[in-house]
Amino acid sequence: MRTTSLFTVLLAALFIVTATLTAQIITVKTYPILSDQSVLELPSANGGLGGIAFALHDRFAEPYRNPAFITSSKGVAMFVLPRWSGWNLSHTGGTRYTQSGYDYSSQQSASNAQLSIGALTADGTYGIAVATGYQRLRSSLRDGTSGSLPFTSSFNADQHPILVAGGLAITEHISIGALYNYIPLKGFDGIQFLYPRSRTVHVSGSVNEYRLGVSAAFGSSAFDIVAGRNMLDASHGATYEWGPMVENKDENDNIFAQGIFRQEVSEKVSLAATATANWKELPKLPDYPIAGVPRDPGYTRAFNLGGGMTYMMNPSILFAFEYLYEPIMADTWVDALETRTTGSGTIMKGNREQEHNYDFHNHILHLGLQIRPEEWLTLQAGASLHSYSYAYEMKDHLNNISRQSSPENEWTETTLTGGIIAQYGNVQLSYTAEFLTGRGLLEQERIFRWDQAGVRANDVILVPNDFLKIKPVNVMSHRMTVMYAL
Numbered sequence: 001m002r003t004t005s006l007f008t009v010l011l012a013a014l015f016i017v018t019a020t021l022t023a024q025i026i027t028v029k030t031y032p033i034l035s036d037q038s039v040l041e042l043p044s045a046n047g048g049l050g051g052i053a054f055a056l057h058d059r060f061a062e063p064y065r066n067p068a069f070i071t072s073s074k075g076v077a078m079f080v081l082p083r084w085s086g087w088n089l090s091h092t093g094g095t096r097y098t099q100s101g102y103d104y105s106s107q108q109s110a111s112n113a114q115l116s117i118g119a120l121t122a123d124g125t126y127g128i129a130v131a132t133g134y135q136r137l138r139s140s141l142r143d144g145t146s147g148s149l150p151f152t153s154s155f156n157a158d159q160h161p162i163l164v165a166g167g168l169a170i171t172e173h174i175s176i177g178a179l180y181n182y183i184p185l186k187g188f189d190g191i192q193f194l195y196p197r198s199r200t201v202h203v204s205g206s207v208n209e210y211r212l213g214v215s216a217a218f219g220s221s222a223f224d225i226v227a228g229r230n231m232l233d234a235s236h237g238a239t240y241e242w243g244p245m246v247e248n249k250d251e252n253d254n255i256f257a258q259g260i261f262r263q264e265v266s267e268k269v270s271l272a273a274t275a276t277a278n279w280k281e282l283p284k285l286p287d288y289p290i291a292g293v294p295r296d297p298g299y300t301r302a303f304n305l306g307g308g309m310t311y312m313m314n315p316s317i318l319f320a321f322e323y324l325y326e327p328i329m330a331d332t333w334v335d336a337l338e339t340r341t342t343g344s345g346t347i348m349k350g351n352r353e354q355e356h357n358y359d360f361h362n363h364i365l366h367l368g369l370q371i372r373p374e375e376w377l378t379l380q381a382g383a384s385l386h387s388y389s390y391a392y393e394m395k396d397h398l399n400n401i402s403r404q405s406s407p408e409n410e411w412t413e414t415t416l417t418g419g420i421i422a423q424y425g426n427v428q429l430s431y432t433a434e435f436l437t438g439r440g441l442l443e444q445e446r447i448f449r450w451d452q453a454g455v456r457a458n459d460v461i462l463v464p465n466d467f468l469k470i471k472p473v474n475v476m477s478h479r480m481t482v483m484y485a486l
Helices: 004-022 067-072 452-456
Strands: 074-096 101-123 126-145 151-159 162-169 174-185 200-218 221-239 246-264 269-282 285-287 298-314 317-335 340-342 345-347 352-374 377-396 401-424 427-442 470-485
Touching: 067 101, 067 126, 067 162, 067 174, 067 200, 067 221, 151 174, 151 200, 269 317, 298 352
Parallel strands: none
Antiparallel strands: 074 101, 074 470, 101 126, 126 151, 126 162, 162 174, 174 200, 200 221, 221 246, 246 269, 269 298, 298 317, 317 352, 340 345, 352 377, 377 401, 401 427, 427 470
Protein backbone atom coordinates (compact mmCIF):
# COMPACT_ATOMS: atom_id res chain seq x y z
CA MET A 1 0.00 0.00 0.00
CA ARG A 2 1.31 3.45 -0.84
CA THR A 3 1.85 5.79 2.08
CA THR A 4 -0.98 8.33 2.03
CA SER A 5 1.15 11.23 3.30
CA LEU A 6 3.37 10.97 0.24
CA PHE A 7 0.55 12.23 -1.95
CA THR A 8 0.09 15.18 0.40
CA VAL A 9 3.77 16.11 0.09
CA LEU A 10 3.70 15.63 -3.65
CA LEU A 11 0.65 17.85 -4.01
CA ALA A 12 2.45 20.48 -1.96
CA ALA A 13 5.47 20.36 -4.23
CA LEU A 14 3.32 20.51 -7.35
CA PHE A 15 1.17 23.41 -6.17
CA ILE A 16 3.92 25.62 -4.78
CA VAL A 17 6.05 25.27 -7.89
CA THR A 18 3.29 25.82 -10.43
CA ALA A 19 1.67 28.61 -8.48
CA THR A 20 4.93 30.46 -8.25
CA LEU A 21 5.64 29.89 -11.90
CA THR A 22 2.33 30.90 -13.37
CA ALA A 23 1.61 33.93 -11.24
CA GLN A 24 -1.65 32.39 -10.11
CA ILE A 25 -3.56 35.03 -8.15
CA ILE A 26 -4.45 32.53 -5.42
CA THR A 27 -1.63 30.27 -4.27
CA VAL A 28 -2.55 26.69 -3.29
CA LYS A 29 -0.23 24.58 -1.12
CA THR A 30 -0.59 21.90 1.51
CA TYR A 31 2.74 22.42 3.29
CA PRO A 32 4.87 25.54 3.92
CA ILE A 33 7.52 24.53 1.39
CA LEU A 34 9.98 27.30 0.63
CA SER A 35 9.94 28.87 -2.82
CA ASP A 36 10.46 32.32 -4.28
CA GLN A 37 8.77 34.00 -7.21
CA SER A 38 9.98 33.17 -10.70
CA VAL A 39 8.16 35.82 -12.67
CA LEU A 40 8.91 39.28 -14.04
CA GLU A 41 9.40 41.71 -11.15
CA LEU A 42 7.37 44.91 -11.61
CA PRO A 43 7.35 48.23 -9.72
CA SER A 44 4.99 49.09 -6.87
CA ALA A 45 4.26 52.31 -5.01
CA ASN A 46 3.00 50.28 -2.00
CA GLY A 47 5.80 47.73 -1.73
CA GLY A 48 6.59 48.49 1.92
CA LEU A 49 2.97 48.40 3.13
CA GLY A 50 2.76 44.73 4.14
CA GLY A 51 1.13 43.39 0.98
CA ILE A 52 -1.64 46.01 0.68
CA ALA A 53 -3.03 45.22 -2.78
CA PHE A 54 -6.60 46.47 -3.36
CA ALA A 55 -7.51 48.89 -0.56
CA LEU A 56 -5.05 51.51 -1.84
CA HIS A 57 -4.61 52.30 -5.53
CA ASP A 58 -1.05 51.50 -6.67
CA ARG A 59 -0.23 53.84 -9.54
CA PHE A 60 2.87 51.83 -10.50
CA ALA A 61 1.55 48.26 -10.25
CA GLU A 62 -2.04 48.70 -11.48
CA PRO A 63 -1.23 49.01 -15.24
CA TYR A 64 0.49 45.59 -15.11
CA ARG A 65 -2.18 43.90 -12.97
CA ASN A 66 -5.04 45.31 -15.07
CA PRO A 67 -3.93 46.82 -18.42
CA ALA A 68 -7.04 49.05 -18.52
CA PHE A 69 -5.21 51.36 -16.08
CA ILE A 70 -2.51 52.18 -18.66
CA THR A 71 -4.55 55.18 -19.86
CA SER A 72 -5.12 56.55 -16.34
CA SER A 73 -2.19 58.97 -16.70
CA LYS A 74 -0.47 60.99 -19.41
CA GLY A 75 3.20 61.09 -20.34
CA VAL A 76 6.11 58.67 -20.37
CA ALA A 77 7.50 56.67 -17.43
CA MET A 78 10.48 54.31 -17.35
CA PHE A 79 11.80 52.07 -14.59
CA VAL A 80 14.80 49.97 -13.65
CA LEU A 81 14.28 47.45 -10.84
CA PRO A 82 16.91 45.14 -9.35
CA ARG A 83 15.77 42.57 -6.75
CA TRP A 84 17.65 39.98 -4.71
CA SER A 85 16.47 37.35 -2.24
CA GLY A 86 18.23 34.43 -0.62
CA TRP A 87 18.60 32.06 2.28
CA ASN A 88 21.22 29.78 3.84
CA LEU A 89 20.62 26.70 6.00
CA SER A 90 23.15 24.61 7.91
CA HIS A 91 22.16 21.41 9.69
CA THR A 92 24.23 18.92 11.71
CA GLY A 93 23.35 15.76 13.59
CA GLY A 94 24.34 12.20 14.34
CA THR A 95 23.20 8.66 14.99
CA ARG A 96 24.69 6.38 17.63
CA TYR A 97 24.39 2.61 17.93
CA THR A 98 25.77 0.33 20.64
CA GLN A 99 29.31 0.16 19.19
CA SER A 100 29.32 2.60 16.31
CA GLY A 101 27.67 5.62 14.77
CA TYR A 102 28.13 8.48 12.36
CA ASP A 103 27.76 12.23 12.18
CA TYR A 104 26.28 14.12 9.27
CA SER A 105 26.12 17.72 8.16
CA SER A 106 24.17 19.53 5.47
CA GLN A 107 24.51 23.03 4.09
CA GLN A 108 22.05 24.44 1.55
CA SER A 109 21.77 27.90 0.05
CA ALA A 110 19.81 29.60 -2.72
CA SER A 111 19.51 33.03 -4.28
CA ASN A 112 17.14 34.66 -6.74
CA ALA A 113 18.43 37.79 -8.49
CA GLN A 114 16.36 39.77 -10.97
CA LEU A 115 16.77 42.92 -13.04
CA SER A 116 13.66 44.34 -14.71
CA ILE A 117 13.35 47.30 -17.06
CA GLY A 118 10.23 48.76 -18.61
CA ALA A 119 8.44 51.79 -19.99
CA LEU A 120 4.89 53.09 -20.24
CA THR A 121 3.53 55.84 -22.46
CA ALA A 122 -0.03 57.20 -22.61
CA ASP A 123 -1.83 60.29 -23.87
CA GLY A 124 -5.09 59.82 -21.96
CA THR A 125 -6.75 57.87 -24.78
CA TYR A 126 -4.16 55.32 -25.91
CA GLY A 127 -1.37 53.72 -23.91
CA ILE A 128 1.34 51.08 -24.27
CA ALA A 129 3.48 49.35 -21.63
CA VAL A 130 6.44 47.04 -22.18
CA ALA A 131 8.77 45.28 -19.76
CA THR A 132 11.50 42.69 -19.84
CA GLY A 133 14.13 41.42 -17.49
CA TYR A 134 16.82 39.00 -16.52
CA GLN A 135 16.44 36.43 -13.75
CA ARG A 136 19.24 34.36 -12.26
CA LEU A 137 18.47 31.36 -10.04
CA ARG A 138 21.24 29.72 -8.02
CA SER A 139 21.20 26.97 -5.40
CA SER A 140 23.73 24.58 -3.91
CA LEU A 141 23.83 21.58 -1.57
CA ARG A 142 26.72 20.05 0.38
CA ASP A 143 25.72 16.96 2.32
CA GLY A 144 28.03 14.47 4.00
CA THR A 145 28.55 11.90 6.74
CA SER A 146 31.64 11.17 8.78
CA GLY A 147 34.09 8.88 7.06
CA SER A 148 32.85 9.52 3.52
CA LEU A 149 33.24 12.14 0.82
CA PRO A 150 30.54 14.84 0.90
CA PHE A 151 27.84 14.92 -1.74
CA THR A 152 27.65 18.22 -3.62
CA SER A 153 25.23 19.50 -6.26
CA SER A 154 24.11 22.82 -7.69
CA PHE A 155 21.39 24.29 -9.86
CA ASN A 156 21.81 27.35 -12.11
CA ALA A 157 19.31 28.94 -14.48
CA ASP A 158 18.94 32.22 -16.37
CA GLN A 159 15.82 33.42 -18.15
CA HIS A 160 14.37 36.54 -19.80
CA PRO A 161 10.61 37.21 -19.45
CA ILE A 162 8.79 39.64 -21.77
CA LEU A 163 5.59 41.63 -21.20
CA VAL A 164 3.55 43.78 -23.63
CA ALA A 165 0.30 45.59 -22.79
CA GLY A 166 -2.00 48.19 -24.31
CA GLY A 167 -4.93 50.29 -23.12
CA LEU A 168 -7.73 52.34 -24.64
CA ALA A 169 -10.05 54.89 -23.02
CA ILE A 170 -13.38 54.28 -24.76
CA THR A 171 -15.19 57.03 -22.81
CA GLU A 172 -14.26 59.66 -20.25
CA HIS A 173 -14.97 57.18 -17.46
CA ILE A 174 -14.30 53.70 -18.91
CA SER A 175 -11.07 52.11 -20.20
CA ILE A 176 -10.16 48.68 -21.51
CA GLY A 177 -6.83 46.92 -21.96
CA ALA A 178 -5.05 43.72 -22.95
CA LEU A 179 -1.77 42.17 -21.76
CA TYR A 180 0.51 39.35 -22.93
CA ASN A 181 3.31 37.90 -20.80
CA TYR A 182 5.81 35.33 -22.10
CA ILE A 183 8.44 33.55 -20.00
CA PRO A 184 10.93 31.23 -21.75
CA LEU A 185 11.69 28.83 -18.91
CA LYS A 186 15.14 27.60 -18.00
CA GLY A 187 14.33 26.99 -14.36
CA PHE A 188 12.09 27.92 -11.46
CA ASP A 189 12.66 28.25 -7.78
CA GLY A 190 12.08 25.00 -5.87
CA ILE A 191 12.61 22.61 -8.81
CA GLN A 192 15.77 21.16 -7.27
CA PHE A 193 13.82 19.89 -4.25
CA LEU A 194 11.72 17.63 -6.48
CA TYR A 195 14.90 15.75 -7.48
CA PRO A 196 16.80 15.19 -4.20
CA ARG A 197 20.48 14.26 -4.41
CA SER A 198 20.57 14.72 -8.17
CA ARG A 199 23.82 15.84 -9.80
CA THR A 200 22.15 18.13 -12.33
CA VAL A 201 18.62 19.44 -12.93
CA HIS A 202 17.46 20.85 -16.25
CA VAL A 203 14.32 22.75 -17.27
CA SER A 204 12.98 23.92 -20.63
CA GLY A 205 9.60 25.26 -21.66
CA SER A 206 7.48 28.39 -21.53
CA VAL A 207 4.67 30.23 -19.78
CA ASN A 208 2.11 32.18 -21.80
CA GLU A 209 -0.33 34.50 -20.06
CA TYR A 210 -3.15 36.61 -21.52
CA ARG A 211 -5.18 39.23 -19.63
CA LEU A 212 -8.15 41.42 -20.54
CA GLY A 213 -9.28 44.21 -18.25
CA VAL A 214 -11.80 46.99 -17.85
CA SER A 215 -11.80 49.89 -15.39
CA ALA A 216 -14.38 52.56 -14.65
CA ALA A 217 -14.49 55.62 -12.38
CA PHE A 218 -17.58 57.70 -11.57
CA GLY A 219 -17.11 60.44 -9.02
CA SER A 220 -15.97 58.92 -5.71
CA SER A 221 -16.51 55.33 -6.90
CA ALA A 222 -14.24 53.13 -9.01
CA PHE A 223 -14.18 49.49 -10.02
CA ASP A 224 -12.19 47.23 -12.31
CA ILE A 225 -12.33 43.65 -13.55
CA VAL A 226 -9.46 41.60 -14.99
CA ALA A 227 -9.66 38.06 -16.37
CA GLY A 228 -7.05 35.89 -17.99
CA ARG A 229 -5.56 32.55 -18.84
CA ASN A 230 -2.13 31.26 -17.90
CA MET A 231 -0.65 28.17 -19.59
CA LEU A 232 2.50 26.31 -18.61
CA ASP A 233 4.23 23.86 -20.97
CA ALA A 234 7.55 22.61 -19.67
CA SER A 235 9.79 19.57 -19.40
CA HIS A 236 12.36 19.00 -16.69
CA GLY A 237 14.45 16.24 -15.25
CA ALA A 238 17.64 15.26 -13.49
CA THR A 239 20.73 13.08 -13.71
CA TYR A 240 21.95 10.81 -10.91
CA GLU A 241 25.13 8.91 -10.14
CA TRP A 242 23.16 5.81 -9.15
CA GLY A 243 20.62 5.54 -11.94
CA PRO A 244 19.33 6.66 -15.33
CA MET A 245 18.24 10.17 -16.21
CA VAL A 246 14.74 11.12 -15.03
CA GLU A 247 12.51 13.11 -17.39
CA ASN A 248 9.13 14.70 -16.61
CA LYS A 249 6.51 16.68 -18.51
CA ASP A 250 4.75 19.54 -16.71
CA GLU A 251 1.58 21.15 -18.07
CA ASN A 252 -1.25 23.12 -16.49
CA ASP A 253 -3.99 25.52 -17.50
CA ASN A 254 -5.08 28.28 -15.14
CA ILE A 255 -8.10 30.55 -15.70
CA PHE A 256 -8.64 33.46 -13.31
CA ALA A 257 -10.81 36.54 -12.78
CA GLN A 258 -10.66 39.35 -10.22
CA GLY A 259 -12.86 42.33 -9.42
CA ILE A 260 -12.08 45.32 -7.19
CA PHE A 261 -14.43 48.07 -6.00
CA ARG A 262 -13.28 51.25 -4.23
CA GLN A 263 -15.47 53.90 -2.60
CA GLU A 264 -14.28 57.18 -1.13
CA VAL A 265 -16.44 57.74 1.95
CA SER A 266 -14.88 61.01 3.08
CA GLU A 267 -11.69 62.99 2.69
CA LYS A 268 -10.07 60.71 5.25
CA VAL A 269 -11.71 57.30 4.74
CA SER A 270 -11.93 55.01 1.71
CA LEU A 271 -13.37 51.49 1.58
CA ALA A 272 -12.61 48.65 -0.84
CA ALA A 273 -13.85 45.15 -1.64
CA THR A 274 -12.48 42.41 -3.88
CA ALA A 275 -13.45 38.97 -5.17
CA THR A 276 -11.19 36.51 -7.02
CA ALA A 277 -11.80 33.13 -8.63
CA ASN A 278 -9.27 30.65 -10.03
CA TRP A 279 -9.78 27.36 -11.84
CA LYS A 280 -6.65 25.31 -12.37
CA GLU A 281 -6.42 21.97 -14.19
CA LEU A 282 -3.58 19.62 -13.25
CA PRO A 283 -2.99 16.87 -15.83
CA LYS A 284 -1.43 13.47 -15.28
CA LEU A 285 2.34 13.68 -14.78
CA PRO A 286 5.14 11.08 -14.35
CA ASP A 287 6.94 10.02 -11.20
CA TYR A 288 9.11 12.28 -9.06
CA PRO A 289 11.94 10.67 -7.10
CA ILE A 290 11.05 12.70 -4.00
CA ALA A 291 8.00 10.51 -3.42
CA GLY A 292 8.45 7.40 -5.54
CA VAL A 293 4.79 7.47 -6.64
CA PRO A 294 3.04 8.96 -9.69
CA ARG A 295 1.97 12.59 -9.45
CA ASP A 296 -1.79 12.93 -9.32
CA PRO A 297 -4.03 14.49 -11.94
CA GLY A 298 -6.71 16.80 -10.62
CA TYR A 299 -7.96 20.34 -10.42
CA THR A 300 -8.34 23.19 -7.94
CA ARG A 301 -11.12 25.73 -7.44
CA ALA A 302 -9.86 28.69 -5.45
CA PHE A 303 -11.65 31.85 -4.33
CA ASN A 304 -11.12 34.80 -2.07
CA LEU A 305 -13.40 37.51 -0.73
CA GLY A 306 -12.04 40.53 1.05
CA GLY A 307 -12.56 44.02 2.36
CA GLY A 308 -10.17 46.84 3.11
CA MET A 309 -9.94 50.39 4.35
CA THR A 310 -7.55 53.35 4.16
CA TYR A 311 -7.58 56.10 6.77
CA MET A 312 -5.77 59.37 6.23
CA MET A 313 -5.04 60.43 9.80
CA ASN A 314 -3.59 63.71 8.52
CA PRO A 315 -1.98 64.82 5.24
CA SER A 316 1.27 63.06 6.25
CA ILE A 317 0.06 59.76 7.80
CA LEU A 318 -1.92 56.99 6.08
CA PHE A 319 -3.08 53.68 7.59
CA ALA A 320 -4.25 50.77 5.39
CA PHE A 321 -5.92 47.49 6.33
CA GLU A 322 -7.06 44.43 4.34
CA TYR A 323 -8.65 41.11 5.26
CA LEU A 324 -9.27 38.18 2.88
CA TYR A 325 -11.10 34.90 3.40
CA GLU A 326 -9.81 32.21 1.04
CA PRO A 327 -11.83 28.98 0.53
CA ILE A 328 -10.17 26.44 -1.78
CA MET A 329 -11.26 23.01 -2.97
CA ALA A 330 -8.62 20.68 -4.44
CA ASP A 331 -9.37 17.21 -5.80
CA THR A 332 -6.72 14.78 -7.00
CA TRP A 333 -6.69 11.08 -7.77
CA VAL A 334 -4.52 8.13 -8.78
CA ASP A 335 -5.41 6.22 -11.94
CA ALA A 336 -4.82 2.47 -12.13
CA LEU A 337 -1.94 1.67 -14.48
CA GLU A 338 -3.32 -1.86 -15.03
CA THR A 339 -6.40 -3.89 -14.14
CA ARG A 340 -6.08 -5.15 -10.56
CA THR A 341 -8.21 -7.51 -8.50
CA THR A 342 -8.17 -7.59 -4.69
CA GLY A 343 -10.43 -8.81 -1.94
CA SER A 344 -12.32 -5.51 -2.29
CA GLY A 345 -13.11 -6.06 -5.97
CA THR A 346 -11.67 -5.29 -9.40
CA ILE A 347 -10.39 -1.91 -10.58
CA MET A 348 -10.08 -1.59 -14.33
CA LYS A 349 -7.11 0.09 -15.98
CA GLY A 350 -7.65 3.86 -16.11
CA ASN A 351 -10.15 3.91 -13.24
CA ARG A 352 -9.31 5.60 -9.94
CA GLU A 353 -7.38 3.65 -7.33
CA GLN A 354 -7.30 6.50 -4.83
CA GLU A 355 -9.02 9.86 -4.38
CA HIS A 356 -7.68 12.78 -2.32
CA ASN A 357 -9.85 15.76 -1.41
CA TYR A 358 -8.58 18.94 0.25
CA ASP A 359 -10.83 21.63 1.72
CA PHE A 360 -8.97 24.85 2.63
CA HIS A 361 -10.14 27.72 4.82
CA ASN A 362 -7.35 30.30 4.72
CA HIS A 363 -7.24 33.82 6.14
CA ILE A 364 -5.04 36.75 5.11
CA LEU A 365 -4.40 40.00 6.99
CA HIS A 366 -2.44 42.96 5.59
CA LEU A 367 -1.49 46.05 7.64
CA GLY A 368 0.37 49.09 6.33
CA LEU A 369 1.47 52.48 7.63
CA GLN A 370 2.78 55.31 5.45
CA ILE A 371 4.37 58.53 6.75
CA ARG A 372 5.54 61.55 4.76
CA PRO A 373 7.80 63.60 7.06
CA GLU A 374 8.85 65.73 4.08
CA GLU A 375 7.18 66.45 0.77
CA TRP A 376 9.95 64.59 -1.08
CA LEU A 377 10.25 61.67 1.40
CA THR A 378 7.87 58.76 2.13
CA LEU A 379 8.40 56.03 4.74
CA GLN A 380 6.47 52.74 4.75
CA ALA A 381 6.12 49.80 7.14
CA GLY A 382 3.79 46.84 7.22
CA ALA A 383 3.05 43.25 8.12
CA SER A 384 1.25 40.38 6.40
CA LEU A 385 -0.17 37.27 8.08
CA HIS A 386 -1.32 34.32 5.95
CA SER A 387 -3.01 31.54 7.92
CA TYR A 388 -3.45 28.15 6.18
CA SER A 389 -5.74 25.35 7.33
CA TYR A 390 -7.27 22.44 5.45
CA ALA A 391 -9.23 19.26 5.99
CA TYR A 392 -8.23 16.11 4.13
CA GLU A 393 -10.14 13.04 2.98
CA MET A 394 -8.60 9.98 1.31
CA LYS A 395 -10.44 7.06 -0.30
CA ASP A 396 -8.38 3.99 -1.25
CA HIS A 397 -10.63 1.93 -3.52
CA LEU A 398 -7.94 -0.70 -4.07
CA ASN A 399 -7.69 -1.62 -0.39
CA ASN A 400 -11.15 -0.38 0.69
CA ILE A 401 -9.65 2.12 3.13
CA SER A 402 -10.73 5.69 3.87
CA ARG A 403 -9.35 8.38 6.17
CA GLN A 404 -10.51 11.83 7.23
CA SER A 405 -8.68 14.51 9.17
CA SER A 406 -9.76 18.04 10.07
CA PRO A 407 -7.55 19.92 10.18
CA GLU A 408 -4.90 17.85 8.44
CA ASN A 409 -2.39 20.66 8.64
CA GLU A 410 -2.31 24.33 9.60
CA TRP A 411 0.37 27.00 9.83
CA THR A 412 0.92 30.76 9.52
CA GLU A 413 3.39 32.61 7.32
CA THR A 414 4.46 36.10 8.39
CA THR A 415 6.04 38.80 6.24
CA LEU A 416 7.43 42.05 7.63
CA THR A 417 8.10 44.89 5.19
CA GLY A 418 9.66 48.31 5.18
CA GLY A 419 10.30 50.89 2.48
CA ILE A 420 11.57 54.35 1.72
CA ILE A 421 10.68 56.51 -1.30
CA ALA A 422 12.53 59.69 -2.30
CA GLN A 423 11.37 62.07 -5.05
CA TYR A 424 13.89 64.30 -6.85
CA GLY A 425 12.18 66.22 -9.64
CA ASN A 426 11.23 63.69 -12.33
CA VAL A 427 13.18 60.87 -10.66
CA GLN A 428 11.86 58.65 -7.90
CA LEU A 429 14.08 56.28 -5.93
CA SER A 430 12.63 53.57 -3.70
CA TYR A 431 13.93 50.71 -1.57
CA THR A 432 11.86 47.88 -0.09
CA ALA A 433 12.94 45.12 2.29
CA GLU A 434 10.95 41.99 3.12
CA PHE A 435 11.51 39.39 5.83
CA LEU A 436 9.55 36.14 5.45
CA THR A 437 9.19 33.49 8.14
CA GLY A 438 6.98 30.42 8.46
CA ARG A 439 8.24 28.40 5.48
CA GLY A 440 10.95 25.77 5.25
CA LEU A 441 12.53 22.78 3.55
CA LEU A 442 11.52 19.14 3.77
CA GLU A 443 13.64 17.12 6.20
CA GLN A 444 15.42 14.66 3.90
CA GLU A 445 18.58 13.35 5.60
CA ARG A 446 17.11 10.10 6.94
CA ILE A 447 15.54 9.18 3.61
CA PHE A 448 18.69 9.84 1.60
CA ARG A 449 20.81 7.59 3.79
CA TRP A 450 18.74 4.54 2.94
CA ASP A 451 19.85 1.96 0.42
CA GLN A 452 19.82 3.66 -2.98
CA ALA A 453 18.80 0.45 -4.76
CA GLY A 454 15.62 0.37 -2.70
CA VAL A 455 14.85 4.00 -3.48
CA ARG A 456 15.51 3.35 -7.14
CA ALA A 457 13.01 0.47 -7.16
CA ASN A 458 10.32 2.62 -5.49
CA ASP A 459 9.65 -0.02 -2.85
CA VAL A 460 10.72 1.85 0.29
CA ILE A 461 7.93 2.49 2.81
CA LEU A 462 8.71 5.99 4.10
CA VAL A 463 7.80 6.94 7.65
CA PRO A 464 5.40 9.92 7.33
CA ASN A 465 6.63 11.78 10.41
CA ASP A 466 10.23 11.67 9.23
CA PHE A 467 9.38 12.59 5.66
CA LEU A 468 7.06 15.47 6.50
CA LYS A 469 9.30 17.29 8.94
CA ILE A 470 9.93 20.88 7.84
CA LYS A 471 13.17 22.75 8.53
CA PRO A 472 12.27 26.41 9.15
CA VAL A 473 14.04 28.85 6.83
CA ASN A 474 13.83 32.64 6.90
CA VAL A 475 14.11 34.58 3.66
CA MET A 476 15.29 38.18 3.23
CA SER A 477 14.69 40.10 0.02
CA HIS A 478 15.76 43.55 -1.16
CA ARG A 479 14.32 45.60 -4.00
CA MET A 480 15.43 48.89 -5.50
CA THR A 481 13.41 50.88 -8.06
CA VAL A 482 14.39 53.88 -10.13
CA MET A 483 11.45 55.60 -11.88
CA TYR A 484 11.82 58.43 -14.38
CA ALA A 485 8.70 60.26 -15.56
CA LEU A 486 8.28 62.89 -18.27
